[in-house]
Amino acid sequence: MALSETDETGGEATSLHQRILADISERILSGEWPPGHRIPFEHELTEQYDCSRMTVNKALSQLAKAGLIERRRRSGSFVRRPQSQAAVLEIHDIRVEVEALGLPYRYERVSRRERKGNQGDRALLGLDTPEQVLVLEGLHFAGKRPFCLEDRVISLQAVPEAAEESFLDVAPGPWLVARVPWNSAEHRIRATAADKATAAVLDIAVGSPCLVVERRTWSAGQPVTHVRFTYAADNHTLVARFTPSQT
Amino acid sequence: MALSETDETGGEATSLHQRILADISERILSGEWPPGHRIPFEHELTEQYDCSRMTVNKALSQLAKAGLIERRRRSGSFVRRPQSQAAVLEIHDIRVEVEALGLPYRYERVSRRERKGNQGDRALLGLDTPEQVLVLEGLHFAGKRPFCLEDRVISLQAVPEAAEESFLDVAPGPWLVARVPWNSAEHRIRATAADKATAAVLDIAVGSPCLVVERRTWSAGQPVTHVRFTYAADNHTLVARFTPSQT
DNA sequence: TTGGTTGTTATGTATATACATATTGCAGCG
DNA sequence: CGCTGCAATATGTATATACATAACAACCAA
Incomplete structure (x- = not known):
């Protein structure tokens, strides 16, 4: 369903995994998903982007390592509030x-x-x-x-x-x-x-x-x-x- | 076959993926594998650690993103020489x-x-x-x-x-x-x-x-x-x- | 000699699947 | 009423597999 028009939207040659990553970061950084907001479950994103859970999981894990989100088993993944400013x-x-x-x-x-x-x-x-x-x-x-x-x-x-x-x-x-x-x-x-x-x-x-x-x-x-x-x-x-x- | 001796080697509760990562980083940081050295191919590491290529690949990709190694198709992965010092x-x-x-x-x-x-x-x-x-x-x-x-x-x-x-x-x-x-x-x-x-x-x-x-x-x-x-x-x-x- | 084709190789990315693990809610029992 | 334990759920990690892609080598033909 989603992404049936894979190459007509952005036209970019980015991988799906990077597209998910960019998509979600953007929503967090723009404030659309404020701190504390629960981002969609992996299986929901799986549907949204029409891909496997592994791909979604990889992207979310990366976001978690970057400190943008926090993952909790059984509860889902949540937008973290910015804390230790590191430059x-x-x-x-x-x-x-x-x-x-x-x-x-x-x-x-x-x-x-x-x-x-x-x-x-x-x-x-x-x-x-x-x-x-x-x-x-x-x-x-x-x-x-x-x-x-x-x-x-x-x-x-x-x-x-x-x-x-x-x-x-x-x-x-x-x-x-x-x-x-x-x-x-x-x-x-x-x-x-x-x-x-x-x-x-x-x-x-x-x-x-x-x-x-x-x-x-x-x-x-x-x-x-x-x-x-x-x-x-x-x-x-x-x-x-x-x-x-x-x- | 894989992981038959899961918990007898290190004793640590780390994941395999992390163990590979730590292992290779250590060899690079200790100088055992100097800059320019070709680290084992993915399929060799697959054998060494008795795991799938995906696991090895994930670890190596992470090392590449951290800047420790450089990956070249058809040639293998190589230890990078330290360059842009970032702190x-x-x-x-x-x-x-x-x-x-x-x-x-x-x-x-x-x-x-x-x-x-x-x-x-x-x-x-x-x-x-x-x-x-x-x-x-x-x-x-x-x-x-x-x-x-x-x-x-x-x-x-x-x-x-x-x-x-x-x-x-x-x-x-x-x-x-x-x-x-x-x-x-x-x-x-x-x-x-x-x-x-x-x-x-x-x-x-x-x-x-x-x-x-x-x-x-x-x-x-x-x-x-x-x-x-x-x-x-x-x-x-x-x-x-x-x-x-x-x- | 030159130039293109073809094949091999190692990495890049994605899939479906399986099982482990942590957490939560609920049912049932003392 | 409160505790225990089971089931449900979402994430964590690993597997085997498949196909794409970049780079190189070797070969063959003009």
């Missing part, structure tokens, strides 16, 4: 950001030290045992102006190859990404006043506001690196998006 | 944040104005036509100290009920969340120096660094509100996590 923050490579501004990018090492991890290093990395670490300081340039200061600690236990690398004009970020297979990470974002040293390298006034992004990275459960990016306030805005129904 | 940023309610610090929370209205949207308002909301807007300024307190300044514009076309509300001691954030069904939002995070007015209400020195979080919200494709939160630098750190294989 997706895109963490770009600094080179990409600079080049997006139409400026030439350059990285320059400021200092490089190899040492047995002291208490500070271990705290940053989240290590228990004192092991060899590589401590790097570098500057990212946009054109001739310094764009961002990078302070980094790398665990040489996790990435022994780093000991062979000078990082004179190779930014450690992309270098690590290319070598360490898969990461989990934690970011901390805050504002600070530039201290004397930071102000000097970033070519700004002491005490002027900076955006600081700190990242701790693990791979295979092992601490890999801790990095702190310091941007002069005008240089950088982070953008995060919240779209409940992603593809 | 999930939890946007908490300010009341929750303050109370997490063990301090009593209070909201206080500073000003309230209703007007035909001027150019600035329309730019913030992303409106084309001049329509009635509600402009609010308020302070969030942690104990006796100001914690965060809020500047907000609400489209009265999208939320007419807001005209009836004084927002004297009700924070407009939660009020809106309870009333406007489902949102999409865009956040911008940056650091600025406190201007005179901001410094005065936040009880900090002029020019001292602040973390600014701006949020634009749409519901059903229509602009709803724009809000700017200004935190004194010491008051706030945003935390974002990246975990490639979520539940």
Whole structure:
């Protein structure tokens, strides 16, 4: 009955499963089905879209995982009320950001030290045992102006190859990404006043506001690196998006 | 044949589908299967886990959607190299944040104005036509100290009920969340120096660094509100996590 | 050598079916 | 009256199957 005219309505080449998904999301997002509303039972949707329960089930499960609906056995599926706002923050490579501004990018090492991890290093990395670490300081340039200061600690236990690398004009970020297979990470974002040293390298006034992004990275459960990016306030805005129904 | 030894292996009450998912993610995340590695064909995994192709397919599709693998017809599925680092940023309610610090929370209205949207308002909301807007300024307190300044514009076309509300001691954030069904939002995070007015209400020195979080919200494709939160630098750190294989 | 046809392969999507499991309502019994 | 247990119901998970589609290889013919 439904969808006897499959390809004349939208004309799109989307799969049925995606059509159901889009349909229902739209109704929820538009407010047509408000929070608390019981959406049709699977067997009803099965009739509406003239398809099998498996297809409907797959779509509904996806909606449930996305947090749009809540499923209760024996009762049905219900529109959830929006709660923990979560937004997706895109963490770009600094080179990409600079080049997006139409400026030439350059990285320059400021200092490089190899040492047995002291208490500070271990705290940053989240290590228990004192092991060899590589401590790097570098500057990212946009054109001739310094764009961002990078302070980094790398665990040489996790990435022994780093000991062979000078990082004179190779930014450690992309270098690590290319070598360490898969990461989990934690970011901390805050504002600070530039201290004397930071102000000097970033070519700004002491005490002027900076955006600081700190990242701790693990791979295979092992601490890999801790990095702190310091941007002069005008240089950088982070953008995060919240779209409940992603593809 | 299948599942004859269901409960003796892991002992866990997880579904097979989840077990496959966890298994493969772990191998990828641990580096055992590096980027570019071809993971076993569906029919091989079918044998390995002694289950149907549908189950394997579902798990692999999920991994593909999570970005861990890339699927190519005729060639197989391959471990992707990590690329666009995306992190999930939890946007908490300010009341929750303050109370997490063990301090009593209070909201206080500073000003309230209703007007035909001027150019600035329309730019913030992303409106084309001049329509009635509600402009609010308020302070969030942690104990006796100001914690965060809020500047907000609400489209009265999208939320007419807001005209009836004084927002004297009700924070407009939660009020809106309870009333406007489902949102999409865009956040911008940056650091600025406190201007005179901001410094005065936040009880900090002029020019001292602040973390600014701006949020634009749409519901059903229509602009709803724009809000700017200004935190004194010491008051706030945003935390974002990246975990490639979520539940 | 070039160009198209054909076949193989692995994934993509959908189906019908089966059984498990959680929850609710109701009937019946103490 | 209240508790217990059974039946009904909706979702959860898995199966076997079928056909579509994209990509590649190999072959054959102009």
